[in-house]
Amino acid sequence: MGYIGGAPKFPRTAFSIRLLRLHHIMWKRSGVAMSPFSKSIDEFLDAYNPLILVPNSSDGSDQSYHTREWRRTMSSAVDAYREMLRREKLIHERMMAMGPLNRLAEKCPKCYGPLVHGKRDDEPHCIVCMDGNFQHRRHLKASVESPQLKRQSPSLFVEPQEVSDMERKLKQATQASTDNVDDGTDRCTQQHTAADDVRTGKTWKECDDTGLFGMACRHDQILQLINIVQSGEKAHFPMTMINKLIEDTKEGEAYSKKLGFLYDIGCNIEKGIIRRNQFPEHLEFNLLRFGTSVFHAYVHQWSCQLRYNPRLNKGWGMSDGEGMEQIWAFLSPLVRQLRYATKNHRLVALDIRASHHNDLGRTYAVHLLLARGKHIEQEKIKSTEILRQIEFEFGHNIDNLKGQWDRQRAIQLSVMETATEKEMLDQIEELVELEDKLQEANRELHELRQTRRRRRTTVQSSRLEQIPETLTVIEAEIGSLVAELGSENFRNLPGASNAQSKALIKLKVSKSKLYEAKVGVAEMQQKWDTGGSGTRVQARYKKQMNEKVRLLKNKWLAYDHRAQNYNSEFTPQTALETPTLEEVKSFGMEDAFWNMGPVSHPNEPWAIDSNIQKGISAYLTLIHCQDELNRISREARQAVKWALQRDKKMEDIYTALNSENQETDVLTETQTRMVDISSNHHFSKSVLQSIFQNSAKRHCRLWMSWNQKCRELLSWSNKYVINQTDENSNLLEHWDSLIVKSQDMWEKLVKGESVIMEFGDQADHEEEEILDQEVLEHQGGEPEMFGTIN
Numbered sequence: 001m002g003y004i005g006g007a008p009k010f011p012r013t014a015f016s017i018r019l020l021r022l023h024h025i026m027w028k029r030s031g032v033a034m035s036p037f038s039k040s041i042d043e044f045l046d047a048y049n050p051l052i053l054v055p056n057s058s059d060g061s062d063q064s065y066h067t068r069e070w071r072r073t074m075s076s077a078v079d080a081y082r083e084m085l086r087r088e089k090l091i092h093e094r095m096m097a098m099g100p101l102n103r104l105a106e107k108c109p110k111c112y113g114p115l116v117h118g119k120r121d122d123e124p125h126c127i128v129c130m131d132g133n134f135q136h137r138r139h140l141k142a143s144v145e146s147p148q149l150k151r152q153s154p155s156l157f158v159e160p161q162e163v164s165d166m167e168r169k170l171k172q173a174t175q176a177s178t179d180n181v182d183d184g185t186d187r188c189t190q191q192h193t194a195a196d197d198v199r200t201g202k203t204w205k206e207c208d209d210t211g212l213f214g215m216a217c218r219h220d221q222i223l224q225l226i227n228i229v230q231s232g233e234k235a236h237f238p239m240t241m242i243n244k245l246i247e248d249t250k251e252g253e254a255y256s257k258k259l260g261f262l263y264d265i266g267c268n269i270e271k272g273i274i275r276r277n278q279f280p281e282h283l284e285f286n287l288l289r290f291g292t293s294v295f296h297a298y299v300h301q302w303s304c305q306l307r308y309n310p311r312l313n314k315g316w317g318m319s320d321g322e323g324m325e326q327i328w329a330f331l332s333p334l335v336r337q338l339r340y341a342t343k344n345h346r347l348v349a350l351d352i353r354a355s356h357h358n359d360l361g362r363t364y365a366v367h368l369l370l371a372r373g374k375h376i377e378q379e380k381i382k383s384t385e386i387l388r389q390i391e392f393e394f395g396h397n398i399d400n401l402k403g404q405w406d407r408q409r410a411i412q413l414s415v416m417e418t419a420t421e422k423e424m425l426d427q428i429e430e431l432v433e434l435e436d437k438l439q440e441a442n443r444e445l446h447e448l449r450q451t452r453r454r455r456r457t458t459v460q461s462s463r464l465e466q467i468p469e470t471l472t473v474i475e476a477e478i479g480s481l482v483a484e485l486g487s488e489n490f491r492n493l494p495g496a497s498n499a500q501s502k503a504l505i506k507l508k509v510s511k512s513k514l515y516e517a518k519v520g521v522a523e524m525q526q527k528w529d530t531g532g533s534g535t536r537v538q539a540r541y542k543k544q545m546n547e548k549v550r551l552l553k554n555k556w557l558a559y560d561h562r563a564q565n566y567n568s569e570f571t572p573q574t575a576l577e578t579p580t581l582e583e584v585k586s587f588g589m590e591d592a593f594w595n596m597g598p599v600s601h602p603n604e605p606w607a608i609d610s611n612i613q614k615g616i617s618a619y620l621t622l623i624h625c626q627d628e629l630n631r632i633s634r635e636a637r638q639a640v641k642w643a644l645q646r647d648k649k650m651e652d653i654y655t656a657l658n659s660e661n662q663e664t665d666v667l668t669e670t671q672t673r674m675v676d677i678s679s680n681h682h683f684s685k686s687v688l689q690s691i692f693q694n695s696a697k698r699h700c701r702l703w704m705s706w707n708q709k710c711r712e713l714l715s716w717s718n719k720y721v722i723n724q725t726d727e728n729s730n731l732l733e734h735w736d737s738l739i740v741k742s743q744d745m746w747e748k749l750v751k752g753e754s755v756i757m758e759f760g761d762q763a764d765h766e767e768e769e770i771l772d773q774e775v776l777e778h779q780g781g782e783p784e785m786f787g788t789i790n
Contacts, residue, residue, distance in 0.1 A: 004080050006073025013073045020081040023074075028356040031333045034078070038071045082348060089155070092695050094677055095688065096649055100248035105642050107358050108221040110365055110635040112249075113642030118634055118722035123315040123627070124260030124289050126249070127218040130241055131264065131293075131324035132233040134211035135335050136350070142208070142340040151344045154351030158226050158240060166243060167236040173276040209346065213237040215245070219368070220323040221361050222354045227347060238269055239278070242288075246279065258287045262321025266290035267300065267308045293321030295526075298589040299519050302596060306413055311620065317628035318376060330357050365639060366706040370713040373632045380625035386618040394611045401615040404606040408616070411601065432509040436558040438474045441467055443557075500570050507566060507576070508599045510559045514584070515594055517552040522589060524548050556581050574598065574608045590617075633717035640710065640731050643703060647738050650696055654745070657689050693749050700742040707739050 004020060005011030019041070026032055046052075053065035098106065105112040111126045119125065153159050213226040213233065224244055226237050242261060249257045263269055270290040273279060282288045290308065292300060297309040310316035331353055338346045361368070391397045445467045448460055456464070528541045563576045577593055587593055592614075597607025605612050656671040667675065674688055714732055718724075747753055 004077045006070065006077050008076075011073075013068075013070055015074060015077040017081065020077060023078060024081065024085075024352075028352060031337065031353065033337050034075050035071050038069075038074050042068075042070075079345075079348075082352070086155075088691055088694070091677065091681070091688070091691050095653055095674070095692065095695075096646075097673060101251070104223065104248055107223060107362075108217045108219055108365075109362070109639040109642035110219055110369060111217045111221075111638075113635075113638030113640075114645060116634040116637045116641070117725075118630065120315070123258070123631070125257040127260040127262065127316065127319045128215050128223065128241075128245065129218070129262040129293060129319075129321040129323045130213070130215045130238050131328075132211060132213045132228070132237065133324075133328045134228075134232075135328070136209075136212045136331065137207045137339065138209040138343065138346050139340050140206050140208045143342040143345070153227075154347050156222060156225050156351050156354050157347060158224055158244060160227070160229075162244070163226055163236065163240050166240040167234070170236050170239060170276070173278070209343065212350070213241070214324050214327060215241040216323045216327055218319045218323065219361060219365070220326050221358050222327055225350065225354065235269075235272065238263055239273075242269075242279075246282065255281055255285075255287060258289065260289045260291065260316065260319075262291045262293050262310060262316075262319065264293055264296040266292045267304050270308075289315070291316060291321065295320075295322060295589075299516070299523075303412065306409055311624065314623065314627065316624070317631050318379075318624055319628075327354075327357065363702060363705050366636075366709045366713055369632060369636055369639075370709050370716065373629060373713070373717060376625050376628050376632070380622060380629070383618045383622040383625065387615060387622065390611055390615045390618070396612060396615050398619060401612065401619045404612055405616045405619060408597075408604070408606045411604070429509050432506050432513070432558075434474055434477055435506075436510075436513075436554065438471065439558060439561065440554055441470055441474065445471070503562070503566050503570070504599050504602070507559070507562050508596060510555070510562050511594075511596065511599060514552075514555040514559045517548070517555040518584065518587070518594075519589065520548045521545070521552050521585070552584070553581060556584050572602065574602070629717075629720040630722060633720040633722075636713050636717050637721070637731060639706075640714065640735055643706070644734055644738060646699060647703075647741065650692075650699060650745070651741070653692055654696070657685060657692055696745055696749055700746045703738060703742045707735075710735055 002017050003014035004017060006013040006015065023032075023037060026037070052068050054068050056064040056066055093103070096102070101112060115125070208230065209227055210230055211228040211233075213228055214222060215224045216222050224241055226240060228237070238261075242259075245259060246255065249259065251257070261269070267290065270288075273288070274283065277283075279288060291297075291310045291313065292305075292308045294309070294311060297305050297311070300308065306312055310319055310321065331350065334349060334353055338349055341349065387398055387401070390401075445464070448456070448464045448467070451460065524541065524545045528538070528545060560578055563578045566572070567575045567578070576598055579587070579593060584593075592610060595607070595613060597604060597613075601607040606616065652668075652670040653674070656668065656674050659671070674685070678685060678688060711732060714735070
């Protein structure tokens, strides 16, 4: 297979391509560093070969030798081999005449394969998620490459110029709209670092490249990455991704595909696009849709969730927007070893590892889709059973529950705050905060006075002297706010007609603060549970968690105090829940306790009837499961149609490369393309034949890996297909024909017949099934992990 030298000029060491290929395959799967790999090969080869010694250049003695060190030379050979692979990939794309949409289909044929009809108008054609990561940093004083080398960005990375252009456009649009639009920050902006990330190069004084921003499809296939250079998670990163996907999915001169984006602050992104009037054609025809990732949706205000939470809106299926989190976990083994790599080595390594992630996802695409579909089907059955039970026991049928949900959305979305009302509500929130501080200070004063004077520390004694003054200041601020809130505007505030209503408004604010504190604990717990962080980071997480838990306790005490007083003073028909602190800690983010209905609309059935709330939840799950199953049926057929199209192209190329053309022959389009590629790159047809053989083998292997579950997937999902066509109904026959042709193609390429192995006994078969299941679990195929598929 040949050798590659360890230096560009006068190499003294060469490495076989077989060895470099072995290293490349091992590195993709394990991320093995160059130094331990080279030493391992040394140890393996030296055992049964002559000892190779290198003279010591610093000592002129004839007996001064040392063993060879070829980490650096092998690293150069690996770079050359990787460059060969990159160029081979580019030639392959030109041979296949791949455009931007074809490249997307190469990454995820389920999302971007040939379109299968059957979706509703409110459903996006494809759904993606976006997220940033700041663990993949590069040290400022790391290795430096030669300044004469001009490197192109790897295939998965967006060119820096595109990012800079979008940053410039956003600045111009923001300056143009500053005088006309109130650009005040909203609650969602304040709750997210991504929305208002002011971190700059000073935040990481010792770092050059400070992180990554990524976009993935709903099957966790990486579509694009952006290298972040000395900044935080800025708005122009998601805008660059949105613009990139819009242009890549464009067909001809028209924009026809509806795109769905899930992002931690999808609400903020959409508001910015509308304010700056970006993508006017897409806005006019409603071709862009935004949502928040499911976990981060719970940090948003309820009015925001009603518009952007994918679990509360149709069209998203069971997509949750958390796929990039799984991808960051997959790339995490590279964090340490790339911290001190050169700029190019870092980007190339991330590109190779990310491409390998895509290859794995594509190999197991059919297995994962079938397993996910069957899991969703079980969730649908469970929801149907819950609805049937509620109708039998309480008489609430599905039409009644749908009506209650529609009424809830209509009522809660109709509460539009004017500027005056918003100002008043902000003052009420400030009043509640001051009352909470007053209560905390009184509680602290009581606890300090309970301690014996001789046992008080200096800090406690000083604090005991300061608290009375603090109480006076807080009481004065409360008095000032109460005077303002006694104005005519507050008396006319919706829902503030009497003492009970005003108490409910305060309770709503207090419960919202408790909810925010609970979200803070949940987010911190998620960080703490993430593997790979060191002892120092874990200690910092522990300190932050203690602060979050202390805040949760204070907010619980404030809510519990108000709720207890409300229940005893007004004796409502349905008493407000007053759970213990331990119960609040155990509540999930979807627990019924967090429903604001009892304090905002105490007379509505959907707000106070737990059975109706349970029914609404089951109804929403049911319709989302149905949407998901319909989408899975389309994605299965899009993937198979992509395979059939790809096989047809491969056949045409095989014919073009293996036919002997005469001067008088009229060349086909494929033959003309092969001739042009050969002449433009100055190499013979045999080079194209070699590239084609590698590509054809990969594709044949892919079809064979799909074949195990493809027939089952198509047959199982047939009942969820909408608008079945004759073309789709014959897919099974076309697929069987593809498998036969793939086997024939492989035998032609290797000039030998395929070997069909048989399991010696059932135990061998079961062992293979277990190993396959482990791979599926790693790729997110385990049923319990389907919530992470975006």
